[in-house]
Amino acid sequence: MISNKARAHIALLSVNMIYGANYLIAKGLMPNKLEASALVFLRISGAGVLFFILKLFSKEKVDRKDIPRLALCGFLGVAANQFFSMNGLNLTSPVDAAIIITAMPIYTVIISRFLLKEPFTVQRIVGITLGGSGAVLLIYLGNSGLGSGSLKGNIFVAINALAFAFYLVIVKPMMSKYKPITVIIWTFLFGFIFMFPFCISPLLRTNFASFEASNWISLLYVIIGPTFLAYFLNMFALQYVKPTVSSSYIYVQPAVAMILVALISYLIVDSQYKGDITSVKLLCCVLIFIGVYLISSGPIKWFKK
Numbered sequence: 001m002i003s004n005k006a007r008a009h010i011a012l013l014s015v016n017m018i019y020g021a022n023y024l025i026a027k028g029l030m031p032n033k034l035e036a037s038a039l040v041f042l043r044i045s046g047a048g049v050l051f052f053i054l055k056l057f058s059k060e061k062v063d064r065k066d067i068p069r070l071a072l073c074g075f076l077g078v079a080a081n082q083f084f085s086m087n088g089l090n091l092t093s094p095v096d097a098a099i100i101i102t103a104m105p106i107y108t109v110i111i112s113r114f115l116l117k118e119p120f121t122v123q124r125i126v127g128i129t130l131g132g133s134g135a136v137l138l139i140y141l142g143n144s145g146l147g148s149g150s151l152k153g154n155i156f157v158a159i160n161a162l163a164f165a166f167y168l169v170i171v172k173p174m175m176s177k178y179k180p181i182t183v184i185i186w187t188f189l190f191g192f193i194f195m196f197p198f199c200i201s202p203l204l205r206t207n208f209a210s211f212e213a214s215n216w217i218s219l220l221y222v223i224i225g226p227t228f229l230a231y232f233l234n235m236f237a238l239q240y241v242k243p244t245v246s247s248s249y250i251y252v253q254p255a256v257a258m259i260l261v262a263l264i265s266y267l268i269v270d271s272q273y274k275g276d277i278t279s280v281k282l283l284c285c286v287l288i289f290i291g292v293y294l295i296s297s298g299p300i301k302w303f304k305k
Contacts, residue, residue: 008237012249015230015237019101020256022226023094025218026086033215036090038206039222040082041199046223047231048188051181060182069170070186077167078191082227083198084160092153096138098257099285100157102250103135105292107165108243115169124295131291138284168243171235180235188231250292254285 002010030036062070089097106128113120139154174183211219237246 005240008240009249011233011237012241012246013252015233016249016252017256018225018230019250020098020253021260022222023089023098023253023257024260026222026226027089027094029215029218029222030086030090033211034206034219035202036086037083037199038202039219040086040195041203042219043082043086043223043227044078044188044192044195047227048185048192050224050228051185051188051232054181055185058179058181060179062178062182062186066174066177067186069174070183071190073167073171073174073183074187074190074192075194076163077171078187079194080163081160081167082191083195084156084163088153088156088158088160090153091150092157094257095254095261095281096154097157098254099138099281099288100135100154101161102254102285102288102292103131103158104161104165104168104250105295106131106135106288107162108168109295111165111169112243127291127294129291130294131288134284134287134291137287138281168238168246172238172243175235175238180232180239184231184235 026039029039034042085097109124109128135158139151139158171183171187234246
């Protein structure tokens with residue numbers, strides 16, 4: 001019998017594999033078929049409808065005092081996360097986006113220190129320094145003109161990672177109090193309210209008549225995979241693991257994204273992604289991975305007093 005904790009780890013692995021593929025699939029829709037903000041509208045509203053259908057089978061009320069926290073979760077974990085994620089990906093390389101997002105565990109540890117009073121250790125400080133250096137260097141490389149990255153897009157992805165790190169910490173108490181579907185439906189409701197004024201106009205400008213079958217399949221993947229399934233599995237996992245453990249699985253994303261980009265670059269002669277995988281970017285990736293390992297693992301004897 002698989003334990004709930006083991007299921008949580010399987011869920012987190014699945015989530016980040018889905019996200020890894022999404023960098024290329026969502027990128028393929030923008031900007032020729034959909035503006036980034038229009039895709040945000042469709043992701044939040046589409047997944048929100050699916051969550052609402054699930055909620056019909058689960059009746060649970062929330063305390064009025066928890067509404068402000070759920071509203072903040074909706075703003076950070078849905079509206080801000082999706083807005084900066086898609087607009088950042090629209091402007092930068094899928095490889096850059098996938099690597100930068102791996103800095104999220106570093107943000108989560110720092111936020112947890114101040115909000116949850118989790119202690120800093122020498123090991124964690126070294127991890128934050130190494131991982132943070134890799135992330136900052138990669139963001140700056142968006143200005144280098146190598147590949148399809150951009151400084152503005154990289155900054156947007158970094159803001160997305162920061163918003164979601166705050167969300168992981170803030171939503172944790174709600175997961176201990178309510179069912180995952182209850183928390184999700186409230187966060188998506190508030191997320192929809194916050195994103196609506198910024199995303200409705202781009203949606204209305206979209207020419208859906210120009211969509212081919214492959215575009216519809218990609219759109220369904222983006223709504224169902226990295227939005228509906230990913231949020232649901234993440235919520236399930238947070239019932240059994242700490243936010244820092246959840247965020248540490250994020251290193252799977254760049255591995256999946258890099259493999260797909262490498263395949264496309266190999267198969268397509270004039271691929272726009274040629275030049276996106278460089279030795280310097282791989283170095284940044286290694287620095288972030290080492291940093292995440294140090295902050296997520298148990299004490300290493302070198303750092304023991």
